[in-house]
Amino acid sequence: MESSFITQEIGSFRKPQYLSGKFHSVEGTEEYAKLCQKATVETLETFDQAGLQNVGVGGEMFRWEMYEHFAKRVSNIEFYGLVRSFDNRYYKKGSVMGELKRTGPFHLQELEYLLKLTQKPLKVPITGAYTMMEWSFNEHYRSRRELAMKFAELIQEEIADLQEAWKRSGRKEKLEIQIDEPAATTHPSEMDIVVDSMNASLDKFKGIEFTLHVCYSKDYRILYDRIPEMGFHGYNLEYANRDSLSVNNKIREGYEDLRHFNSINETLSEKRFIGLGVTDVHIDTIESEELIEKRIEYALGILQDPKLLRINPDCGLRTRSREVGYRKLLNMVEATKAVDKKI
Amino acid sequence: MEVTTFVYGIYPRSDRLRLDYGRFERGLLTSEKLKTIIKEEKDRFYDLTDGIGMVTDPLFNWYDIFRPVALSVEGINLGPLRRYGETNTFYREPIIAGKGGLRFNALSDHEFNENPPFPMFYWGSRNILPIFPSPVAMYNMSFTDRNVNLHEFSENLLEIYAKLADEIGSKNIVIFSPKIGEHEIEEIENIGPKHGIILVSPGGIGKSDFDNTSLKFHSIIVNNIRDLELAANHSRMPGLGILDAHNTRVETKEEIKKHVEAIENTGILKNIVLTHNDYMDFLPRSIADRKVKILQEVN
Numbered sequence: 320m321e322s323s324f325i326t327q328e329i330g331s332f333r334k335p336q337y338l339s340g341k342f343h344s345v346e347g348t349e350e351y352a353k354l355c356q357k358a359t360v361e362t363l364e365t366f367d368q369a370g371l372q373n374v375g376v377g378g379e380m381f382r383w384e385m386y387e388h389f390a391k392r393v394s395n396i397e398f399y400g401l402v403r404s405f406d407n408r409y410y411k412k413g414s415v416m417g418e419l420k421r422t423g424p425f426h427l428q429e430l431e432y433l434l435k436l437t438q439k440p441l442k443v444p445i446t447g448a449y450t451m452m453e454w455s456f457n458e459h460y461r462s463r464r465e466l467a468m469k470f471a472e473l474i475q476e477e478i479a480d481l482q483e484a485w486k487r488s489g490r491k492e493k494l495e496i497q498i499d500e501p502a503a504t505t506h507p508s509e510m511d512i513v514v515d516s517m518n519a520s521l522d523k524f525k526g527i528e529f530t531l532h533v534c535y536s537k538d539y540r541i542l543y544d545r546i547p548e549m550g551f552h553g554y555n556l557e558y559a560n561r562d563s564l565s566v567n568n569k570i571r572e573g574y575e576d577l578r579h580f581n582s583i584n585e586t587l588s589e590k591r592f593i594g595l596g597v598t599d600v601h602i603d604t605i606e607s608e609e610l611i612e613k614r615i616e617y618a619l620g621i622l623q624d625p626k627l628l629r630i631n632p633d634c635g636l637r638t639r640s641r642e643v644g645y646r647k648l649l650n651m652v653e654a655t656k657a658v659d660k661k662i
Numbered sequence: 663m664e665v666t667t668f669v670y671g672i673y674p675r676s677d678r679l680r681l682d683y684g685r686f687e688r689g690l691l692t693s694e695k696l697k698t699i700i701k702e703e704k705d706r707f708y709d710l711t712d713g714i715g716m717v718t719d720p721l722f723n724w725y726d727i728f729r730p731v732a733l734s735v736e737g738i739n740l741g742p743l744r745r746y747g748e749t750n751t752f753y754r755e756p757i758i759a760g761k762g763g764l765r766f767n768a769l770s771d772h773e774f775n776e777n778p779p780f781p782m783f784y785w786g787s788r789n790i791l792p793i794f795p796s797p798v799a800m801y802n803m804s805f806t807d808r809n810v811n812l813h814e815f816s817e818n819l820l821e822i823y824a825k826l827a828d829e830i831g832s833k834n835i836v837i838f839s840p841k842i843g844e845h846e847i848e849e850i851e852n853i854g855p856k857h858g859i860i861l862v863s864p865g866g867i868g869k870s871d872f873d874n875t876s877l878k879f880h881s882i883i884v885n886n887i888r889d890l891e892l893a894a895n896h897s898r899m900p901g902l903g904i905l906d907a908h909n910t911r912v913e914t915k916e917e918i919k920k921h922v923e924a925i926e927n928t929g930i931l932k933n934i935v936l937t938h939n940d941y942m943d944f945l946p947r948s949i950a951d952r953k954v955k956i957l958q959e960v961n
Contacts, residue, residue, distance in 0.1 A: 327910025397908055399946040399948055399949050400944055400947055400948050400949070401677070401946060401947075402679075402750075402943075402944060403674070403675070403751060404750060404751060404752060404766060405725070405726070405743060405751065405752035405753070407687060408679060408891045410750070412946070414910040414911075453750065454750050456908075456909050471715055472756075501750075502750065505745060535743060535744065535745050535752065537744070537745060560742045561742060599742075601742075601743050660879065662906070
């Protein structure tokens, strides 16, 4: 029997030590490719054991981090050092010093390897134009809009390369691309730039399923309000982080704003789906199957149609150990199956 | 016009400290060793900022601007990760469930997984200013139990801040507010006449913020030249965030001098504090160091 829900990951998974310990020193070499491939195989095995259906790109083993991977493959971005994200977690924030140009594809090597390796459904995450702009220091372009639109041009080139590779592989199903825009709602007054740069990245493509991933937004409603203008088929969002760990809550606060999504979605002739974040990627607590079931059922109670729900963690699991990441995914899959049986 | 320079808030960790924190988290470095390293790093910061008129502790051991207060004051717990302002930086949202005193002496050694390790401040041989999050900003950026009212929460925190400032031996206290909220200035007035307040708010100030207060601040730092007059009306030493803490472009001494001359020519101010427009943790360390150097040269 076909399951009602697709389970998927969002993107990153913790790299094995043999890869993370050497990543920067071997990046771009043959050894890098071999280590990334080995780690991808192992991560896919972990995903298989957990029972995950869509395996993304095998945990983004070819990428150090979502911003840096992109920025390092673009000319005229300089890195002066690391900047804190939270606690003792840092990322390399680049400074845009001149006209931006792709120095080569960002994710082609990864996708081509995945296509050879597995027949499972894949989803390629690409960091979005607005987030790339927001997370860069701009020392060159006249405005934030101009910089975001420039990044959108580069993303368009990247998607064209990925689509070509997909066609060459002969896969029958649609290529799935997830645009990662964690910064999307950080400046409510700039939502026009967010929407315009997203649409500029995607507009020219047909036959691709596009989803948007946003996380840790202060207010998703400003995103939901713009859904009718955006060319995405679905939205993979973080909810578990804002929800209680208590199983028995009658009101699940983390998922309440799905009502607003639903009110927008009901006005659309072509409905969008939600990739529902059901496990918090910033805590080691393994949410029980029962808790995850309650979360899925609560969301289903609002959206009514199982076809409008996919099930995923809040965000990439790279901040957790591989063991914790696996156990979170396993409970997520088991809980999804349990809900599936009930409907 | 008299110029005073000022470096405040969370300053970026050096690579060495960042890596040592990583070792500590993996159990490869003891808390005692980490404490020593933090002290060494803070001493280095005090050397680096030698000649800067006013400095706060660089807060290398603060995981975010609310964390040590949230952990050391009764009635506050840590909640989920939230985006800090409009940045790619996050903070743990405090959960305010009640009010109370300090759980322990925040200026003494203390262990917390969520913010290793205390004390809140270390100053070595340097005269530092204590810096704390504005109680109103903290209240507004927290998840708050309906039974805890803003005024009581704010009054309680200000009392704690005043005590800690006394222990450090500082008459002045830096209150950091990402964005001034309703009643914020009136609440700060409750600190009493004994302490001078240096108000830093990257979000800016407005005339109506001061409608219900007669408090004369020690200093108010603004980020727009046009707000300097308002800051001067309500403080003894208005200040300007002239260095951009959100861009790696390093300002030149000439640019800063030009701004200062323009301000001087208006004849409105007798003195001015020159500083940065937000705390420097949004920059790579090497750039923050260069900006401090520029500030020293202006001095």
